Amino acid sequence: MGISRTSCTLASFTYIDVWVFHDEIAPRALFHTLVHATQMEPLGFERYVELYVCGFVKDRSWLAIPLEEQAYKLEARFGRELRGHFFRRG
Ligand SMILES: [Zn+2]
Numbered sequence: 001m002g003i004s005r006t007s008c009t010l011a012s013f014t015y016i017d018v019w020v021f022h023d024e025i026a027p028r029a030l031f032h033t034l035v036h037a038t039q040m041e042p043l044g045f046e047r048y049v050e051l052y053v054c055g056f057v058k059d060r061s062w063l064a065i066p067l068e069e070q071a072y073k074l075e076a077r078f079g080r081e082l083r084g085h086f087f088r089r090g
Pocket residue numbers: 032036068071
């Protein structure tokens with residue numbers, strides 16, 4: 001199975017307890033991957049994949065997958081918190 005890089009570049013891929021990163025592991029990419037690992041834990045791998053694939057098929061967009069939407073929202077929040085931590089005065 002190939003992944004087209006024309007519309008999207010995946011920073012990482014989560015397969016149960018194996019995390020594969022496309023590039024250097026940045027804090028946000030690691031956090032995003034941890035969100036997926038956390039999503040997978042209560043759902044189980046098969047249900048997670050079912051929801052992920054159905055989410056993609058519905059709108060044909062990685063960003064419209066509810067599991068990705070949640071991961072990107074939490075990743076953005078993590079990024080804001082990370083910036084606040086490093087640039088906070090006092
Ligand atoms: Zn993701």
